[in-house]
Ligand code: HEC
């Protein structure tokens with residue numbers, strides 16, 4: 001009887017220990033996603049990989065947001081229809097569901113609204129929504145998949161972008177080493193990485209790079225302490241609001257998987273993390289990091305790489321005789 005009385009509180013202690021309370025830090029762990037609508041996600045995955053949504057029949061979302069390259073294209077600016085050079089660096093789609101709004105200037109409210117953009121952008125996929133819907137609607141495999149995902153009713157651009165957005169919402173990257181440290185695993189970070197996080201936090205990087213995405217939660221001025229010089233014509237958030245205070249404000253990018261998503265900044269001007277950290281320290285905080293501090297911060301940033309999306313590559317349903325053919329050269 002007495003031993004039981006002793007055992008119960010012990011058991012309670014073990015149970016409390018099992019429900020981990022994350023360390024209280026400005027960066028929060030990423031939770032794995034729970035897929036509630038697999039048919040919709042599967043359809044969105046197919047559309048994401050389908051180059052027939054472009055005029056050339058050659059460019060898919062994955063061309064510029066390559067899921068084998070951290071959801072970006074690793075180019076200074078993307079290559080679009082007929083080899084056109086894009087105006088701005090392609091951000092990663094990984095963890096984009098955490099974004100306060102979509103695009104560098106936040107001009108799309110959410111992922112579905114965002115996905116309307118590239119299909120009809122003459123410099124990207126160079127199609128029209130009508131043509132894209134026309135292609136999908138002539139492919140019997142898609143007609144069946146849309147019915148399965150949405151029920152009866154015509155295929156329209158809203159359904160196309162809703163499916164793509166549902167797939168993108170699954171592209172989160174949990175289980176980074178930094179997350180394991182946040183959840184209490186002291187051995188998950190090396191001494192150098194932990195020192196890098198301390199520099200990152202105490203010098204003020206977390207005022208802008210915080211939350212589960214280590215960013216993506218606010219629009220911030222690029223060049224707060226010292227102006228940023230660039231040839232890139234983009235003026236940032238002012239394009240959306242027309243407010244002078246928003247000139248050169250950009251959506252603070254996520255730092256999740258940042259070691260994979262080079263080059264950095266909206267103009268893609270920083271080729272390496274070392275360079276990006278140096279620019280951020282000087283321009284945003286008025287700090288010049290020593291070589292050692294810079295190496296520590298870079299080592300910390302590399303611990304933000306999480307489990308990359310992993311799935312069976314989708315097989316796309318074949319075109320029918322009625323499906324419009326690609327126009328790669330006009
Ligand atoms: C030709 C290259 C290209 C193609 C194709 C393309 N994108 Fe993008 N994407 C970009 C660029 C460049 C930006 C940034 C544009 C801006 O901010 O003004 C972007 C922005 C985004 C964003 C916003 C991310 C953020 O952090 O703000 C998402 C999400 C996205 N694209 C998803 C898609 C989807 C879905 C498709 C397919 C329907 C697609 N993209 C096709 C180049 C491309």
Ligand code: HEC
Nearest residue numbers: 204205208220222250252253264265266276277280281284
């Ligand atoms: C005042 C807000 C603010 C602070 C403080 C800040 N950043 Fe940033 N960070 C931004 C913004 C905004 C951008 C995007 C700028 C652009 O593209 O022109 C950015 C971009 C970056 C990038 C490039 C990410 C990419 O995908 O292009 C890295 C890396 C980065 N910051 C690291 C840091 C580090 C390290 C610190 C601390 C030394 C820091 N930041 C401090 C707002 C901030």
